[in-house]
Amino acid sequence: MPLPPPSPRPDAVIVGAGIAGLSCATLLAEAGMRVVVLEASAVPGGRARSWVDPGTSDVVDIGPHILLNKYGNMRAWLARLGTEHQIRWQTEELLTVLDKGRRIHFKVHGLPAPLHYVRNLPRVLPSVPLHRLLSNVPVAWRTMRSTPAEIRALDNQSGRNYLQAQGVSGAFIDWFWASASMAFLNLPVEACSAAALMRIFGHMLGHSDPAFGFPKVGLSDLYAWPAIRHVESRGGQVRFDCAAAGLRRRDGAVAGVVLADGTHIDAPVVLAVPPDALSGLLPASHPLARVASRFEPSPYVSCYLWFDRKITRSRFWARPWSPREFNTDFYDLSNVREGARPGSLIATNIIWSHRANGLSDEAIVEATLKEIADFAPQAREARLLSAAVHRIPMSVPCSRPGIESLRPPTRMEPGLFLAGDWIDTDLPFCMESATRAGALAAEAILADVGRPRSLALPVPEPQGLAGLLRRRTPAAGR
Ligand SMILES: Cc1cc2nc3c(=O)[nH]c(=O)nc-3n(C[C@H](O)[C@H](O)[C@H](O)COP(=O)(O)OP(=O)(O)OC[C@H]3O[C@@H](n4cnc5c(N)ncnc54)[C@H](O)[C@@H]3O)c2cc1C
Incomplete structure (x- = not known):
């Protein structure tokens, strides 16, 4: 039976209870x-939810998720919700990479950015010649000297083409950049936007x-x-099995949303849904629907x-x-x-998983077991x-060339x-982007009712030598 329309009329209706929608709802x-x-x-x-696994009764996530300590908006939000202590840093x-059977332990050292990676040289040189x-x-120098606008202007080039044009060795692109593109952008380096990749590189260079x-x-x-408890304890409402239809x-x-059951709710609307969900909400001719389809x-x-037993002491x-x-x-x-059972529970990700499409679950488990055993022979x-x-x-949308320039703003009409990880937040598609997008939408709604507040934290500026380079030469790099 349809629920009655909320009474009194709400101040905002938010479509989507993912990170972006709930971040927005919390702040409002x-x-x-x-x-x-x-x-x-x-x-x-x-896309960031968990459930109870039916085979074991353990809680599992849709897939393992990782945070960065620079996720300022997400950390501030978790602090509001009282759960920031539930992150194990x-x-x-930094991380261990298994490279052709050799473990490389990457560490960061107290040197100013970008020199904080230098002391990894002895660990890396056996795998990569100097x-x-x-x-x-040259590409590191150019990235550090570029303004965010100059980085964005690389959007029409592919990551591989850009790196090659900057003189990066093909073997190094295969060894490092192909993995970085996959890990951070979730698609191959030849298919990714150079702007999206260099923004991440700038971040790596600028934070020690x-x-x-x-x-x-x-x-x-x-x-x-x-977040739902937070919202409900302040008079808000979260309705499940309740799709917006238009x-x-x-x-x-825009005066409100129409629900799948034909009823409607009038209030300013925040669409906090991924791009593929917009086709169910907007006519195909709507400019946003056309952009989203890309x-x-x-x-x-x-x-x-x-x-049945511990096979490793590593976390990651x-x-x-x-x-x-x-x-x-x-x-x-x-x-x-905390309170995990005695044996190891290994979670893994196959990113850009097209190559696993034709495989049965059993074949995927078998291949995964072999890959785990390469690191942890006890397996x-x-x-x-x-x-x-x-x-x-979908984990995230693909950062293909041209996509950065299409990311829509918070205010549509x-x-x-x-809101959503794919909105223009100056961040890669990720949880921090979704949280920041929610905060930007909350700011816009509050500004419209004459109660402006600053809620979204800015993307951190580069620090150390990298920061000095960018500030002194804002128009450099051409
Ligand atoms: C396996 C996996 C691993 C990942 N790993 C990482 C990681 O390590 N680090 C990281 O930062 N990010 C990671 N991500 C990405 C991260 O999960 C997403 O960026 C983030 O969850 C996106 O949140 P969102 O709120 O923008 O969108 P969503 O999570 O997609 O939320 C949108 C919500 O809207 C609802 N909805 C859609 N249509 C309608 C409608 N018509 N009416 C009402 N509701 C609707 C959906 O059901 C959904 O609940 C990963 C994602 C996956 C899937």
Whole structure:
């Protein structure tokens, strides 16, 4: 039976209870606004949700997620929700890469950016000759001297073409940049936007203290349910199994949403949905629907493997990307989560997983087991107690050349606001982008009712020598 329209009329209706929608709802509810969040599915969290695995009764995420300590908006939001302590930060090392059987432990050292990587040289040189490493100096110099607008202007070039044109050795592109593109942008380096890739490079060069963090609890318990409690305790409402089916218009402005059951809710609208969901909400001729149709999903396959014993003491390791292999990042959740059972629970990601499409779940588990054993040989003796394969149609949209320039703004038209990781946030498509997009939408709604507030934290500026270079020469790099 359809729910009655909310009474009194809400101050905002938010479509989508993923990170972006819930970030927006939290901030608006805190500012005293009455919000209604509509979620099409029966549970919150969208692409960052968790559930109870039916085989083991353990909580698993849709796929393992990792945070960066520079996720300022997300960390501030988790602090609001009282769950920031549920992140386990890896401070002793940045990451371990298994390169042709050799473990490379990347660390960051107290030198000013970008020199913080220099002390990794002895660990890296057995894998990469010095001249290949040095072939990156011109592109690093140029990236540090470029303004954000100059980086954006690279959007029509592919990552590989741009790196080659800057003199980076082909072998180094295959060894490092192919993996970086896959890990951060979720598509091959020849298919990614040079602007998206160089923005990440600028970030790597400009921050000397990067650290990864892993949720100690399922993602839904990290933020989704706490955000819903936060909203509801301030008079807001979250409705599940409640899909928005279209927009209502009055006098040339968006007046509210029409629900799938034919009822409507009038209020300023925030669409916090991914690009592929817009086709169900807007006519195909709408400019936003046309833009959204250009965003292509990057698919994932995530595996969860339960072993009868500990097979590693590591939290996280990675393998360089190769089209002949499957998984790139591996997590032993028994070393991350509190109160985990005695054996290892390994979660993995196959990024850009088209090559796994024709494979059965059993074949994927078999390939994953072999790849885990390359790092943790104990996996060969251990008994596999259970396995789950999650096939995920979209992790994030693909940052293809030209896509950065298409990312839409927060304000679409009177009465209509956008949020979501794919909105123009100056960040790659990720959880931090979704959280920031939600905050930008909340700012816009509050400004329209004459209560402007600064809620979205800026993207961190480069620090150290990298920061000095950019500030002194804002127009340099051409
Ligand atoms: C396997 C995997 C691994 C990832 N790893 C990382 C990582 O390590 N680090 C990182 O930062 N990011 C990672 N990401 C990306 C991250 O999860 C997303 O960037 C983020 O969750 C996007 O949030 P969102 O709110 O923008 O969109 P979504 O999560 O897609 O939320 C949109 C919500 O809108 C709802 N909806 C859609 N249409 C309607 C409608 N008509 N009416 C009502 N509701 C509707 C959907 O059901 C959904 O709940 C990963 C993603 C996946 C899938």
